[in-house]
Amino acid sequence: MKKIVFTVVMIIAAVIFILPVIATLALSFWNGGEVSAEGYSDLLFNCFVFYPMFWNSVIYAAVITAVQLVVIIPCAFAFSQAKFKGKGLLFTFYIVLMMMPLQVTVLPNYIGLRDLGLLNTAWGIILPMIFSPFGVVVMHQYMKSTDSAIIEATRLETNSIFRIILTAVVPQLRVCIFAVVLFVFADCWNMVEQPMLFLNDDSLKTMSVFIVNAADYTGHVLFPASVIFIVPVFLLYLFFSDSLEKGLTFGEIS
């Protein structure tokens, strides 16, 4: 009986969560009271600003994710292996930074970018996003469960930190890396505030901004754009879904 109640509650919860996605998909084919693909036609064949914004989202998300990995892995490795004064304090600072809402950091970021002359450039979006504490914290927690004997053995062979990271750490972190990639990519893909605040030029803006401003465009473009907006993250999730659960349990499963 308990199991049945639990299953029913879970199904209801799942339906509640998936309903907005299904509604978006259904409404994208609903136009003027009838089923129609006119919204897609309006978007894909009459709204050409959509394409640069789509590719901007792809480029920003891909570049930020790739560069974040380059920054995150050595950083997490240092937190987990290196011994230095103030390590605990610094890590606490990382956690506090991770907990901070975007609205708190967006103004200092804006001032910094303005002084560097990077407002209204792609770097204005990419640079602040590269140094995100989330990946470092997750990866550091996961690193605790890695086999340090492999790292010690590699250390006997080489003094190069980068070689140790590449040959002994990265293979053990694969599952966690996939989970972090998914979260970082989704975070970058969904960003709205940064492109709206740091960019003026429409040709540099992202698809999330297009969706926010969908009312400015003719035709029923909002829901079709939302469906296309979901696809890349959904595909990435499908690709990494096996690793996601393991990656986010901070290695407890492994």
Added chain:
Amino acid sequence: MKKKAVLIFTLIFFAVMLLLTLTARSIHNASIPHVSARRLTNQIFTEEFADENGDMQTLKRYSLAIDRELYESGNIYVLTQTLINGEYRDTARLAHIETGAEAGRYIEVISGLNPIDRIITDAKGELYDGCEVVVVK
């Protein structure tokens, strides 16, 4: 197997998006009227009038002129730029013009058009006020 299918679908999705990025404008342009446009010329128009003594006088004016053939062919459309979906695109605006004197194949334009206006001289496709057009160079 699942990862392979997702990977193939991802490649197809991005390939389709790339293809649409490269071809969407051409597909859109193929569905709207293609027009030729040019600026109006100025011509000398002669007007005869009687002075206070009743003698006939001739007044020559250098005014904006429109081709008689074009004027008589139907509505006159002016090429304009309109903000559509975040970018300026060529559109046809119906011009309401007032005509004056005639000289050979030209008719004087008194109002409704400016010297900087480019009028549509030839259109492949049906024009209406505000419709988007492609200008054939």
